[in-house]
Amino acid sequence: MPEFKISAALEGHSDDVRAVAFPNPKAVFSASRDATVRLWKLVSNPPPTYDYNIVSHGSAFINALAYHPPTSEFPDGLVFSGGQDTIIEAKQPGKTSNDNADAMLLGHGHTVCALDVCPEGGWVVSGSWDSTARVWKLGKWESEAVLEGHQGSVWAVLAYDKDTIITGCADNIIRVFNTSGRLIRSIKDSRDVVRALCKLPPSNPTGAQFASASNDGIIRLFTLQGDLVAELHGHESFIYSLAVLPSGELVSSGEDRTVRVWNGTQCVQTITHPAISVWSVAACQENGDIVTGASDRVTRIFTRSSERQASAEITQQFEAAVKESAIPEQQVGKINKEKLPGPEFLQQKSGTKDGQVQMIREANGSVTAHTWSTALGKWESVGTVVDSVGSSGRKTEYLGQDYDYVFDVDVEDGKPPLKLPYNLSQNPYEAATKFIQDNELPMGYLDQVAQFIVQNTQGATLGLPAEGPATGGSDPWGTENRYRPGDATAAQSAPIPESRPKVLPQKSYLSIRTANLKIIARKLHELNDKLVSEGSKDLSLSPSELETVISLCNELETSNALKDSPAVEAGVNLLLKIATAWPAANRLPGLDLLRLFAAATPVTATADYNGKDLISKLQESGVFDPPVNVNNAMLSVRMLANLFETDAGRRLCIDRFDQIAGAVKSCLSNSGPSPNRNLTIAIATLYINIAVYSTSEGRQSSYWTGKWSVMLLPELTRILSKEKDSEAVYRSLVALGTILKEGGTEIMAVAKGSYDVPAILQTISNSGLGREPRIKSIIGEIKETGL
Known part of the structure; x- marks a missing residue:
């Protein structure tokens, strides 16, 4: 077979x-x-x-x-x-x-x-x-x-x-x-x-x-x-x-x-x-x-x-x-790194059965997991093993095993508390089920115990952040990082309060910064080596160029900002080369780093890219043209949103507003029959930033004519009319609500007359999305504007 x-x-x-x-x-x-x-x-x-x-x-x-x-x-x-x-x-x-x-x-x-x-x-x-x-x-x-x-x-x-x-x-x-x-x-x-x-x-x-x-x-x-x-x-x-x-x-x-x-x-x-x-x-x-x-x-x-x-x-x-992907250490048991074989094992030894797992000690000291494929006759990499860490970074011993947490649970007055051991790699519902069964408690306690675990590990995370093209990225408002049972890489958050604070108008710019720079750098190395081995030395980075990029990645790991230097300007030009000249399937690391650099330094927006600006070069690469590579387009839009973190980046985006609007519209309509959640969320984040600019700095600018708000209305209503993902809808509503609250009577009249925004809001309210507290709340705020 x-x-x-x-x-x-x-x-x-x-x-x-x-x-x-x-x-x-x-x-x-x-x-x-x-x-x-x-x-x-x-x-x-x-x-x-x-x-x-x-x-x-x-x-x-x-x-x-x-x-x-x-x-x-x-x-x-x-x-x-x-x-x-x-x-x-x-x-x-x-x-x-x-x-x-x-x-x-x-x-x-x-x-x-x-x-x-x-x-x-x-x-x-x-x-x-x-x-x-x-x-x-x-x-x-x-x-x-x-x-x-x-x-x-x-x-x-x-x-x-x-x-x-x-x-x-x-x-x-x-x-x-x-x-x-x-x-x-x-x-x-x-x-x-x-x-x-x-x-x-x-x-x-x-x-x-x-x-x-x-x-x-x-x-x-x-x-x-x-x-x-x-x-x-x-x-x-x-x-x-x-x-x-x-x-x-x-x-x-x-x-x-x-x-x-x-x-x-x-x-x-x-x-x-x-x-x-x-x-x-x-x-x-x-x-x-x-x-x-x-x-x-x-x-x-x-x-x-x-x-x-x-x-x-x-x-x-x-x-x-x-x-x-990251593999929690608890899933593979205790590992003695010193006794593990090196990468040469994978070439010298075959597995004995399909699915057999072999741990390898890499040259950098990390441990990777590989499984044997009988059909292919080779070992396949399935991830890097990471430690679980509690809020203190230290383990607690219980019954001879180490845990991130060991909680005291009071079940009955007058009796000593029961011990509830828990590792962040575990599914809280499974840990709660085991605790209940071990202590012969009623299953009716399950939700209570699971929620106790969630609330008392809030903010603690396991291993690598859930960020990147494969997972859709982190959420600056924390809504995507809520607890997900079974997903050990997600952070925890408290339950949504009944009384929600006002959101509109949104005043601050949003950026999408979280990333695992080590993984991105490793992928960049790997793809560059592949280009060299295939004879594409004109496209690949030289050893010194690669070192420049890696050095900047290391600097970015310790700080949210990059200090202005010739190396930074050289670095962003190298990243643009990767993001626009490399084969489309290999551009992700370059685009991902360009996204991070956009928020970290104004040089990303001001650098000379062979006589052209960043946005023009990006558009020339065809990243927004059909057939759309969704991940490449998504990271490009995230980069545009991140540009709003610097004055220079905001100026560039506003100067190229028509260009950006056309590219993003084309990209969304040509990304396939089913809207891509990550791409739509990135676009909605960009629209929030444009709305924030147009209702704050833009009012004092010679550019302010209400043009941006008027141009955003059809794009936001188009998303809200079709989108079924709650995060994309929520962000689009925040952008819409911001321009309606601050845009004046002209914008309000256009929203009512040309785009029938009240009917769109009613449709969302009547759907399942309307039951979500945050969406219900933001729609209420929009209606309070007099819409």
């Missing part, structure tokens, strides 16, 4: 993608902790391109998803979703978040964490933290049976056939029920929390009938009679999801960053993701492709078909993101 390769990376969710479904080759469903269910439709191929619409927008985390195929009553089928609000929603896929659900299934007393459907029987089964599973008949929409007797959360449910249901529980027991709720048998061969179940085809070579997976990282194959047939070892942490391919192979995903493909009892492929948790995996039974949902907010499709593989650019981005 050929290996699975990346087919598409679907970006749009603003939080962990917790569940996925793959009903046919042209449609994928994803559910997220951002409270949305999205339907991704294939719009062109090759390369595969998808557009999405939001089918459902709830009020809390959505954890579970299932698709019921078409019936006479529901010719497009039904998508079922459930989560933290305890309600299971049934909805036809053609509907949007503004449409009413076809049914709301009420009965669970706690978070819904598992769903499955039985088309032959016409029913749905759900599992919950309330220690029950429930059977729901299509059309009746009431609980037909309650499957009781579980001593913990029902993490997994399997509609095995029209008469049989299997459940997996936090009490380590697998139970087989009939559809009326009668327990047929209990299977106690699992030695840890059961997290996933999957039906196996009759052709399975082991003779097993279903598979289970658990927190001990082991997949177990059983017969319906409860006989343990085989164990599959390979995962190194919790396994969250199982699926079966049309070929009969099994697919699994988990907390060790991987998806694994199993033929019988052998792992035949390991697909590493640039995320801590791969929460869910599903298979398309028509073409054998798979889809995954992960903690980095991305839904990814993988295929064995060369016809459905992603473009070379998407493939390169995915491979680079995996290679450059």
Whole structure:
């Protein structure tokens, strides 16, 4: 069998993608902790391109998803979703978040964490933290049976056939029920929390009938009679999801960053993701492709078909993101660097099985992780191992292990506090679950304990900052750096207060500065060496030029500003060469550094670039022209936004305002059928800065005629009319609100008459986005301007 390769990376969710479904080759469903269910439709191929619409927008985390195929009553089928609000929603896929659900299934007393459907029987089964599973008949929409007797959360449910249901529980027991709720048998061969179940085809070579997976990282194959047939070892942490391919192979995903493909009892492929948790995996039974949902907010499709593989650019981005990702040390255990082999090991030794992990001590003292690919016959880099650090940078020992934190938790008056150990690399909900189980506490404490962890580790981060083209960058307002369960690289923030401070008008310029300069510099080295080896010495940097850039990177690491010097002017010219003359797929490091230099020194805006200014040279490179390389365009727009950090940068942007406006408009309209979240957020940030200038410095400038505000209105309303991402919408609203609040009656009249802004705001208010407190609040502020 050929290996699975990346087919598409679907970006749009603003939080962990917790569940996925793959009903046919042209449609994928994803559910997220951002409270949305999205339907991704294939719009062109090759390369595969998808557009999405939001089918459902709830009020809390959505954890579970299932698709019921078409019936006479529901010719497009039904998508079922459930989560933290305890309600299971049934909805036809053609509907949007503004449409009413076809049914709301009420009965669970706690978070819904598992769903499955039985088309032959016409029913749905759900599992919950309330220690029950429930059977729901299509059309009746009431609980037909309650499957009781579980001593913990029902993490997994399997509609095995029209008469049989299997459940997996936090009490380590697998139970087989009939559809009326009668327990047929209990299977106690699992030695840890059961997290996933999957039906196996009759052709399975082991003779097993279903598979289970658990927190001990082991997949177990059983017969319906409860006989343990085989164990599959390979995962190194919790396994969250199982699926079966049309070929009969099994697919699994988990907390060790991987998806694994199993033929019988052998792992035949390991697909590493640039995320801590791969929460869910599903298979398309028509073409054998798979889809995954992960903690980095991305839904990814993988295929064995060369016809459905992603473009070379998407493939390169995915491979680079995996290679450059940070791996928490807790995930690989304690490492004695002195005993690790050097890079030569990778050339001299082969792996013994697919997915085998080998740590390598690099020349600079860092530790990198590599996995063995049996199909390719080589080791593949999957990231750099980083230490976890608590707020003090020191570890606390508890029961012989080191932790970032060991909390005292008072559960009952008069009794000594319980110890809650926690590492920043852990998922707080998983740490809370283990704490509750270890101390035999009610599962009802779960949310409280998890929130306790989140609030008491606020501001502490793990390893490398979540910044760069692969992750979409940091948010200067802190809204993107909120806690994301399962994403160890995200910082924490406190809950949103009920009373929100006024935002409008925005007075300060925003910049996007966070970056890992070591990774960028390393990538720059690597790509420059590649150009040299390919004979493109006219494009590559000389050793002295490369040293100039690296030296400036080192200076930038210790300060937000670069001191004016000949080296700085030489450096920005070298960066522009990389950003405009190198092959498009290799320009990211240059553009990323140019973005940082734009905020760090006015020289970026004033330097002579072979007789032309920075913006003209950038536009001449074609970065904004179709077909748009989205990451290159996104970093270019971030650089434009960062120019507003210096007086010289602001002057350049205002002098070239028409040029910038045309380029950004073209770039957004030509970036593909589905708006790219990161690009749109970058554009909205730039528009905020233009709005701030036009309503402050611009008023005293000879340029001020209201021109900028009038020109921003159509661009902002265009984004707000189409965009579904909450961060992009919020930033666009801040820019819009700033020019409306400060722009005077003329701007207000144009907004009402030519662009019908009140109707746009009402549409947003009526959508799921309107439920978000910050969006609701900013719309309220805009309406207070008299709009």
